[in-house]
Amino acid sequence: MLKPIGDRLLVRRIKEEQKKAGSIYIPESQNKETVECEVISKGNGFYVGDKLIEIDLKVGDSILINPLSLISVDDTKTETERNYLCRYMDVLAVKQADGE
Secondary structure: OOOOOOOEEEEEEOOOOOEEEOOEEEOHHHOOOOEEEEEEEEOOOEEEOOEEEOOOOOOOOEEEEOHHHOEEOOOOOOOOOOEEEEEHHHEEEEEOOOOO
16 A cells, blocks of 8 residues: 655545436536545644644545545545545545534
8 A cells, every 4th residue: 555645645536326417417526526535544733944844634534625626646446445645735524523
């Protein structure tokens, strides 16, 4: 498995149900401005001056991110099995469980 460095995250997209308009299926790439991903691994963080700022995400967290920020690192797998790299700064939100 890859180990991200710096402020990078290794993520996997979470499969979403297909959307339908009447009897026509809308491709996932055309109906999403953000995608939900699961954090698989993370780098150590990033430096601001001499201070290391750690990434405040945990392995297993669900995040929302712009699909254009994802870099595929294994093209041979299907879209929901692929791993992607992204920068911590590109994360838009963390999806929290109910009650948090």
